[in-house]
Amino acid sequence: MKKIEAVIHSHKLDDVKSSLISAGVIGMTMSEVKTFGHQKGSTTRYRGAEYKVEFTNKIKLEAIVEADKADLVVQQISLAARTGEIGDGKIFVSQTEQVIRIRTKEQGVAAI
Numbered sequence: 001m002k003k004i005e006a007v008i009h010s011h012k013l014d015d016v017k018s019s020l021i022s023a024g025v026i027g028m029t030m031s032e033v034k035t036f037g038h039q040k041g042s043t044t045r046y047r048g049a050e051y052k053v054e055f056t057n058k059i060k061l062e063a064i065v066e067a068d069k070a071d072l073v074v075q076q077i078s079l080a081a082r083t084g085e086i087g088d089g090k091i092f093v094s095q096t097e098q099v100i101r102i103r104t105k106e107q108g109v110a111a112i
Contacts, residue, residue, distance in 0.1 A: 001096040001109065002070040006061045007035060007064050007079040008089040019080035020063065023072050026112065028063040037087075058089065064096055064112050 008016055013030070020028060034055035065073050074091055082088055101111040 001064055001099060001112070002067050002069075003094045003096045004061075004065060004070060004073050004077070005089075005091060005092040006077045006081065007033065007058050008061065008077070009087070010057060010059045012081045013061075016078040017075055018059065019076040020073065024069060025065060025073060025074045028061050031060045032070070033058050033060045052074050056087065065097055066078075066109055066112070081091075087094050098110065 006016070010032070019029070027041075035058045036055050061077075063073065070093055074093060077091055100107050101112040102109075104105060
């Protein structure tokens, strides 16, 4: 099993979610996160004063998938989340040792 984490623009969430569902992903977790990186934040005005916002708001999606589906899921996220602009996000793929469904105590792929 693989854990896929993607940090994306918030306005791309619905596109990515639809794309993942069509790829067979049955569940995912979404978190609102603040990021700092190549984008270097932005400058904005509030009540006439200009100030720099260093962190940008993004969405982090997490899904556990069978290892043979990981490449497809990464491809679907890449296509659906891409705008071509700086700050499109990142995808992280890592090995998942075990998954346990708390309610039923199912383990492994059955618990996904």
